[in-house]
Amino acid sequence: xxxxxxxLDKATIFDISGDVDLATSPELRKALLxxxxxxxxxxxxxxxxxxxxxxSSGVASLVEGLKVSRDLGARLIxxxxxxxxxxxxxxxxxxxxxxxCENEEQAISP
Amino acid sequence: MNRNSLLLKLExxxxxxxxxxxxxxxxxxxxxxxxxxxxxxxxxxxxxEALTNIIRHAYRGEKGRPIQVSFRRIDVRRNGREExxxxxxxxxxxxxxDRARLCGRSLEEVQPGGLGLxxxxxxxxxxxxxxxxxxxxxxxxxLLGASGPxxxx
Numbered sequence: 001x002x003x004x005x006x007x008l009d010k011a012t013i014f015d016i017s018g019d020v021d022l023a024t025s026p027e028l029r030k031a032l033l034x035x036x037x038x039x040x041x042x043x044x045x046x047x048x049x050x051x052x053x054x055x056s057s058g059v060a061s062l063v064e065g066l067k068v069s070r071d072l073g074a075r076l077i078x079x080x081x082x083x084x085x086x087x088x089x090x091x092x093x094x095x096x097x098x099x100x101c102e103n104e105e106q107a108i109s110p
Numbered sequence: 111m112n113r114n115s116l117l118l119k120l121e122x123x124x125x126x127x128x129x130x131x132x133x134x135x136x137x138x139x140x141x142x143x144x145x146x147x148x149x150x151x152x153x154x155x156x157x158x159e160a161l162t163n164i165i166r167h168a169y170r171g172e173k174g175r176p177i178q179v180s181f182r183r184i185d186v187r188r189n190g191r192e193e194x195x196x197x198x199x200x201x202x203x204x205x206x207x208d209r210a211r212l213c214g215r216s217l218e219e220v221q222p223g224g225l226g227l228x229x230x231x232x233x234x235x236x237x238x239x240x241x242x243x244x245x246x247x248x249x250x251x252x253l254l255g256a257s258g259p260x261x262x263x
Contacts, residue, residue: 019133022162023126053133055158056225084151091155091232092225 001051003031011043011108017050020058028058032065032076042074045107049080059092066098075099077107117143117181117196124165124175124202132179133158139181143196143254152233153196153252159226160200160248168204168246177202186251195235198250207239207246 001024006013012035020028035041044065048054062078069076079101081089089095101107118139122128133154140150161177169175182197230237236251 019130021126021129021158022165023129053154055155055162056229057162059225087148087151088155088229091229 001027003028005031005035008108010041011045012039012041013045013047013104013108015047015050017052019053020051020061021053021055022057025055025057025061029061029064032061033068036065036068036072036074036076040072040074043077043108044069044074045077045079045104047080047104048078048082048085051082051085054085054088056092059088059094062098063094077101079103079107114182114184117183119178119180121176121178123173124169124177125173126162126165129158129161132161136181140196143183145196145252145254149252153198156230156233156237156250156252157198157200159229160250163226164200164202164204164246168202168207170205175202175204183254184251186253188253194254196252196254198252200248200250201245203245206241 001016001018001020003014003016006015014028014031014035016028018024032044032046035044046062062076066076068074077099080103081100086095089098118135120132120135122132136157137150137154140153145153157179161179164177165171178201180199182199184195184197185192186195187193227237230250233252234250235253236249238249240247240249
C-alpha cells in the first residue's frame with residue numbers, strides 16, 4: 001500500500017493505492033487518526049481509486065476513522081471506490097454509514 | 111485434474127507480509143478453476159480473513175509460527191446431486207479457537223473489528239472449525255457450479 005497526502009485549505013486528501021490488509025492497515029489508521037486528532041483537519045478525504053483490495057482490518061481502520069471524525073465534529077469522505085472495495089464494504093453492511101462521493105470535486109465541494 | 115485431487119499446498123510462517131503472496135496465488139488458482147471474477151474475489155477474501163484470524167488470534171501476532179493451507183478439488187453431495195467444489199483447509203498450531211468468538215458480532219453495531227468471520231460465511235458455501243491433535247483446522251468449501259471447467263452441461 002502507498003499513501004500520500006495533499007493538503008488543501010480545510011481538507012486533507014489521502015491518495016491510497018495497492019492493498020489494504022493486516023500488514024498495511026495500521027499505516028492507514030495512523031495517518032487518519034493523526035490528521036483528525038492532531039492536525040484537527042475538519043475534512044479528511046480518502047481517494048480509493050487505486051486500492052485493489054481491502055479486507056476487514058482495512059474496513060476496521062475506516063470505521064475507526066469515521067468514529068473519531070464524528071466525535072470531533074469533522075467529516076471523513078470516501079471517493080473512487082473500485083468494484084472490489086465497494087463489494088467488501090457492501091458485504092460488511094457498513095457502506096451506508098460512510099459519506100461516499102463520486103469524485104474529488106464532489107468531495108471537496110462545500 | 112482427478113477427483114479429490116490436491117491442487118496446491120502452501121506452508122509458510124505467520125507473517126502479515128505473506129498475505130498478499132497467498133492472495134495472488136489463490137487468485138490465479140481460482141481463475142484457473144473457472145470461477146467468475148466475483149467468485150475469485152470471494153474466495154480470496156475468505157482465505158485472507160481466515161489467515162488474518164490465525165495470525166491475530168491463534169498466534170496473537172507472533173511471527174514465525176507454522177501455517178499450512180491445502181487446496182483440493184472435491185465432489186460434494188448437495189440436494190441429492192454431486193457438485194464440484196474447491197475445498198480449502200487451513201491449519202495452525204496456535205491457541206484453541208474460542209467458539210464463543212466464532213459467532214462474530216451484530217452487524218448493526220458500528221465498530222471496528224469482528225467482520226472476518228462474517229466475510230468468510232458470506233463468501234463460502236461451508237465454513238467448519240475443528241480442533242484436533244493440538245491444531246486448529248478450518249475447512250472452507252466453495253461450490254464451483256457451472257463455472258468449473260470440468261462441469262458437464
